Amino acid sequence: MLYLDGRFLLRDCVFRYLQTFPEMQLNQVTVPAIDVDASVKFYCGLGLRLIVSALPRYARFECPDGGSTFSIHQVESLDPQSQVVVYFECNELDAKVQCLQAAGYVFDQAPRNEIWLWREARLRDPANNTICLYWAGENRRFPPWRIVP
Numbered sequence: 001m002l003y004l005d006g007r008f009l010l011r012d013c014v015f016r017y018l019q020t021f022p023e024m025q026l027n028q029v030t031v032p033a034i035d036v037d038a039s040v041k042f043y044c045g046l047g048l049r050l051i052v053s054a055l056p057r058y059a060r061f062e063c064p065d066g067g068s069t070f071s072i073h074q075v076e077s078l079d080p081q082s083q084v085v086v087y088f089e090c091n092e093l094d095a096k097v098q099c100l101q102a103a104g105y106v107f108d109q110a111p112r113n114e115i116w117l118w119r120e121a122r123l124r125d126p127a128n129n130t131i132c133l134y135w136a137g138e139n140r141r142f143p144p145w146r147i148v149p
Contacts, residue, residue, distance in 0.1 A: 028088060031086060032078060033125070034076070036055055036072050045105070046131075059100070078127055086129060097111050097133065117136065117143055121134070
């Protein structure tokens with residue numbers, strides 16, 4: 001059904017598209033950095049595997065599970081107001097944090113239990129992006145307060 005302003009036609013097209021094609025998946029995140037090389041060393045140390053190196057402008061990593069990628073792109077300046085947080089889930093969070101601290105990584109927040117039922121530790125990469133290492137298990141997707149359709 002088409003109305004003069006096109007609202008219903010657009011809604012119907014979107015509905016048909018969503019029924020026809022697979023669901024959307026988040027599989028790639030990119031963060032900015034001035035010194036991409038320093039960030040590559042940082043993320044390799046976290047355990048990500050470098051798969052694309054176009055230094056000094058760009059680098060891409062594969063996450064250990066192999067199902068998602070993470071990249072860094074060079075910028076001339078960083079937004080000091082950025083509040084982006086990148087989350088990496090770790091099964092053995094406390095042991096991972098201890099290993100990273102022994103390797104010289106400095107954490108802003110030691111592992112702690114949060115009220116949303118995740119255990120989190122936070123640090124910053126060389127570009128000052130906030131990185132959260134966490135363990136949530138089933139609570140990541142299925143917290144007790146999850147909305148049930």
